[in-house]
Amino acid sequence: AQSVSQHNHHVILSEAASLELGCNYSYGGTVNLFWYVQYPGQHLQLLLKYFSGDPLVKGIKGFEAEFIKSKFSFNLRKPSVQWSDTAEYFCAVNAYDAGNMLTFGGGTRLMVKP
């Protein structure tokens, strides 16, 4: 079965700082990869997703993520964070031959100080 690890549970940054959140997964087959964001008191929303092609994918609100197959990683980045990026971020993996089920990482809580 696939698993997803997010190594940073809590991250605190100042506005304009750069962000990188780590995500590693364990599965040897073809995967689809997602990052979701959960703003305080809200439901999960899709930030970006990777299925195939260019391993650098761009999502909403200036976020991007890079799929590195050899490292089983899909790290989320943003060059300059804003206070409004304060949220919890979840990485998720869907194994192509596992019934298209999503497995989520434990989440990273980001706080951006104004």
Add this chain to the structure above:
Amino acid sequence: DADVTQTPRNRITKTGKRIMLECSQTKGHDRMYWYRQDPGLGLRLIYYSFDVKDINKGEISDGYSVSRQAQAKFSLSLESAIPNQTALYFCATSDPTAAGGHLYGYTFGSGTRLTVV
């Protein structure tokens, strides 16, 4: 109206009580899911249903049951609530019929915050 609606939004119940969380969707998706969210553990799958006649246990189904009353409705029940079932519960839907067959994402409801005292 929201695509995926969960009721109630918040609930406090006593240990041993039976409680039902409801989920309805207007997306027309066949697949529906129930997750619980706990700090540091992310979202864990409780049950999922690929259509009205297909219901499957997820990672943490013990202590829970579900009912898929219609394509649009998927209810989660706690038969005898216990304090460690205190969590945020999310319903989600998906449609795997997009191009490529496996290209899809989930649509989440706003969640139900359940506290068992």
